[in-house]
Amino acid sequence: MSYTVEERGDLHSLTYRLFYKNADGKVVSPFHDIPMYADEGQNIFHVVIEVPRWTNAKMEISTTEPLNPVKQDVKKGKVRYVANVFPHKGYIWNYGAIPQTWEDPTHKDPDTGHVGDNDPIDVCEIGSKVCSRGEVIKVKVLGILAMIDEGETDWKVIVINVDDPEAKDLNNISDVKRLKPGYLDATVDWFRRYKVPDGKPENQFGFNGEFKDKDFAIETIKTTNKFWKALISQQAKPGELNCMNTTISPEDSPCHVSVDQAKAIIEKVCLLIFWFYCLKLSVCVVCL
Secondary structure, eight states: OOEEEEEESOTTSTTOEEEEEETTSOEEOTTTTSOSEEEGGGTEEEEEEEEOTTOOBOEEEOTTSTTOOEEEOEETTEEOBOOOOTTOOSOSSEEEEOTTOOOOTTOBOTTTSSEEOSSOOEEEEOSSSOOOTTOEEEEEEEEEEEEEETTEEEEEEEEEETTSTTGGGOOSHHHHHHHSTTHHHHHHHHHHHTTGGGTOOOOEEGGGGOOEEHHHHHHHHHHHHHHHHHHHTTSSOOTTOOOOBSSSOTTTOTTBOOHHHHHHHHHHHHHHHHHHHHHHHTOOGGGO
16 A cells, blocks of 8 residues: 655745645545554555654654644744754654554553653664655564653664565564674764753663564554554543544444545645634734
């Protein structure tokens, strides 16, 4: 299944949104409707790329908005960017998330001793290609890092695009250590310090900052998928999360909507964002 994106609003502004459609032209949520597996038998997963390598804009799946478009994170009314922390430039991998996963904020992880961060599980794709914002790729899992962010478990899965020239040689985290010397150390360093320029303390890590292997990573992903299934069926309390979807059966998800409803919702959301942005800037729409 292939996916396309539709941009709305202005890039690097409060209005920017990236909505998704599947190969049939049906509007879908990148959080709920894109399957976790691209090939379950081969343990190949889908990843939604939020931030291309070397860029700084903090893009993310909006878990609280209808149909969960990708948008730029906002703090104190301004769009967010990560600082360049020497010697790194922006994000040092293609950064994204695995759909149909959720780190449950009520579940204390037995390995880290901390609850989940209320988001889909994060991914660092380490191949040679710089991906496009919003691109949906197929990856194989290599390992995982347990970051502790302000008292929450925030797993970082290390993957590689199955179409990357290096993919045939990278099959586990030990291969990354051997063939990409220094890359994993740089990854820990980046995650440890990237919030320091914003006045926050360094992040901490489970397992003393050591990466766990492929098998551990896959089991962790499967656990977050179980949490997501409880979320989408409303067995778990969603809080502010928006579970609207177009492909999960109504029997399995009370938040299912039709394609026509989804299209109407997108138009309404975009209009509301536009008006809010105009009011925020105290600009008359007629003058734009």
